[in-house]
Structures are given as C-alpha cells and as structure tokens.
Amino acid sequence: MRIICVDNYNQVSKKAANIVASQLILKPNSVLGLATGSTPLGMYKQLIKTYEDGHIDFEEVTTFNLDEYYGLNKNNEQSYYYYMYENFFKYINIDMNKVNIPNGMAKNIDDECLEYERKIRKAGGIDIQVLGIGRNGHIGFNEPDIKFEALTHMVNLDEQTIKDNSRFFDSIEDVPTKAISMGIKTIMHAKKIILLASGIEKSDAIYKAIYGKITPKLPASVLQLHPDVVFIVDKEAASKL
Numbered sequence: 001m002r003i004i005c006v007d008n009y010n011q012v013s014k015k016a017a018n019i020v021a022s023q024l025i026l027k028p029n030s031v032l033g034l035a036t037g038s039t040p041l042g043m044y045k046q047l048i049k050t051y052e053d054g055h056i057d058f059e060e061v062t063t064f065n066l067d068e069y070y071g072l073n074k075n076n077e078q079s080y081y082y083y084m085y086e087n088f089f090k091y092i093n094i095d096m097n098k099v100n101i102p103n104g105m106a107k108n109i110d111d112e113c114l115e116y117e118r119k120i121r122k123a124g125g126i127d128i129q130v131l132g133i134g135r136n137g138h139i140g141f142n143e144p145d146i147k148f149e150a151l152t153h154m155v156n157l158d159e160q161t162i163k164d165n166s167r168f169f170d171s172i173e174d175v176p177t178k179a180i181s182m183g184i185k186t187i188m189h190a191k192k193i194i195l196l197a198s199g200i201e202k203s204d205a206i207y208k209a210i211y212g213k214i215t216p217k218l219p220a221s222v223l224q225l226h227p228d229v230v231f232i233v234d235k236e237a238a239s240k241l
C-alpha cells in the first residue's frame with residue numbers, strides 16, 4: 001500500500017487525475033472503474049482539462065461505475081448515471097456504449113448483477129479502480145458488516161450514509177434506501193486501486209482503513225490486502241495517521 005499525502009483537495013484531485021491519465025497514455029483501451037460522491041469531482045475536472053489539452057483520449061476506454069441507487073432512473077438528477085454524464089462523460093470523447101453503470105431500474109436485480117460481473121470479465125477486468133470512502137469506511141456502497149466475498153449485489157444503505165447523502169436530495173425521505181453496488185470481491189479484483197479522501201470527517205475512516213484491523217466492520221480495511229493500492233489523502237484526512 002502506498003500513501004500519498006498532499007496539502008489540500010485540489011492536489012488530491014490533481015494527483016489522482018495524473019495517475020489515471022498515465023494509465024490511459026500507457027494503455028489507451030484501459031478499463032476504468034469509476035466512483036461518484038463529491039470527492040472525485042475535482043479529479044474529473046482535471047481529467048477533462050487534460051483531455052481538452054490533447055494529452056489523453058477516451059475513444060477506446062471502457063468504464064464501470066461502482067454503484068447506482070435502486071429505483072432511480074437515468075434521467076433522475078440524483079442518479080449516478082446523471083452525475084457521471086453531467087460531470088464527466090459529456091465533456092470527453094467516450095463512446096457511451098462502453099460506459100457501464102448498474103441499472104437501478106432493473107426488473108430482475110440478480111440478473112442485472114450477474115450480467116454486470118460478466119461484462120467486467122469480458123472487458124478483461126478493471127485496470128484501475130477509483131474509490132472514495134464513506135465516513136463509516138464504506139467503499140462503493142459496501143456498508144459495514146458486508147461480506148468480503150460479495151460480488152455485485154443489492155445493498156441496504158446505512159443510516160449514516162443516508163444522512164450523509166441526503167445533502168444532495170430535497171429531503172432525507174427522498175434518499176433511496178437501497179443500491180446496486182460492486183462487491184468487495186469485485187473491487188479487490190481490480191489490478192490497481194486509488195482511494196481519494198479529503199477533509200477531517202474522513203480522518204477516522206482513513207486511519208482505520210490503513211492501520212486498523214482488517215474487518216468487514218470497516219469495509220475499506222480490506223484494501224490492506226490488495227497488492228497495488230494508493231491512498232491519496234489531504235492533510236485533514238491524514239490527520240490521524
């Protein structure tokens with residue numbers, strides 16, 4: 001595990017974007033695992049700039065997002081599909097047929113999850129997975145006490161996560177209580193993982209993820225077992241290390 005500690009959020013975003021950009025330069029047909037939440041927004045902005053400056057190209061890139069709320073369709077402004085399109089995809093030359101996000105409206109969730117895993121395998125696996133982290137240590141929507149062996153599946157969201165994410169919704173009642181998420185096993189299969197964290201409210205989860213016991217109670221702690229993981233944290237998120 002490597003830990004890159006930088007001064008502030010802007011530098012977290014730049015470091016992360018540089019790592020993703022160098023991956024794309026070395027392998028233009030990379031498979032990217034992407035994350036949502038407020039943390040990766042700066043990284044997406046940086047990648048758009050690097051693309052506009054002509055340094056990287058997305059034509060051959062395939063993407064898989066970590067998760068999607070259950071019950072929200074693509075056009076819902078709170079869906080992760082909408083987030084990804086509005087904050088990233090619409091600015092780059094990605095082929096939208098190569099964009100994969102779990103379908104939160106799928107009729108048969110089990111089939112949807114199996115199919116998602118099949119697509120990841122068919123694409124050759126994820127070359128680099130971007131992660132944020134929840135205050136309770138969740139990654140994707142793998143909440144505390146998740147089974148480490150889980151692949152893509154339907155999850156119930158933690159009360160804490162619902163509260164944290166309610167800032168994006170009109171009211172807390174509007175926050176879906178379920179989501180479809182890549183499982184820990186799916187994430188651990190990625191060849192390389194970068195986890196981004198900024199702000200004091202993430203410091204406890206970051207400390208436990210890096211130095212704590214490896215336990216499903218703190219899902220990100222499993223990353224200690226991954227052979228190529230980089231934590232990119234700002235001073236505040238690193239303040240307990």
Ligand code: GLP
Nearest residue numbers: 036037038039132133134140141
């Ligand atoms: C959501 C997402 C996670 C993300 C987390 C933290 O729950 N499913 O992938 O890491 O929020 O979000 P933020 O970066 O806004 O703190």
